Amino acid sequence: MSSINEVMEEEKTAQRILREAEEKADRVVREARAAAGEMLGKAQADEAILKELGERQKEKTEAERAQILGDCMVKVEETENLCRMNFEAAVSLIVQSVLGEGT
């Protein structure tokens, strides 16, 4: 009789072990789902990566803009120098045209 009781007791223990395992399994899956949800939420709301991207791009744009304007200043200076060099020729052209010379 005592042996039957012990076997039944063992059976109960076995069921408890299985139940606990199932509970733990449920918890593991639940926690995984929660972590996955958090991961997706973070991916949708994370601004840091976009902020960093924006700052990097801003620096790049500024550098490009500065380069264009710098090149432009050189071009303006070159144009002014060229105009000064050809100033006399241009003035003569206008004077001759106004006076009707060579027409």
Next chain:
Amino acid sequence: MSSEALKQDIRETARQNAEKVLAKANAEAARILAEAQTQARAITDGRVQDSQKLLDQVERAEVAKARIECVRSLSAAEARQVEAAFLEAEKRVCSLPSTEPDRYRRALTRFIEEARAELGGSRLVVVARDEERELVGSILKGLGEVAAKLSVSQDSLDARGGVILHTEDRRVYYVNTLDSRFRRAREELRSKVVHAMLKGAR
């Protein structure tokens, strides 16, 4: 089977079943997390791509703005130099009567002939500045047969030089003053002057 062996079997079976359940749960959790990681990466990549597109647009706009600014600066520099050339030319032309009187006389002669050609063969009156009336009279004398159809007006020309010719009935005028010629030169010569000033540009 002894009761001890039976108990052992029950315990072992329970342990194995529990391990299976946990292993299955762990595999499911790993699958969920891996899937979430893939989705999160896709979401982040998508957001980065969208953001990059916008940033690229902003960059293109900024670069275009800088280029337009540059073109404006160049045009303004060009315009300043062209204007300086026109002003210098006006100064030189207006001082011709005293600096190069012969050249000015030849120019006035051309102005009169040009106006006469435009107005046709009728009798014409030449209006000049008070101080140039005598000069114009002498020019007319030098025009030979044509001179008979031209007379100098006693009206005073309010201009920096040049002449106005009109028919005797004052119905048709030809304005050939220096001021009008400067205006015409500004309208018609601008591109030639720019070209002349930028000659040798790379």
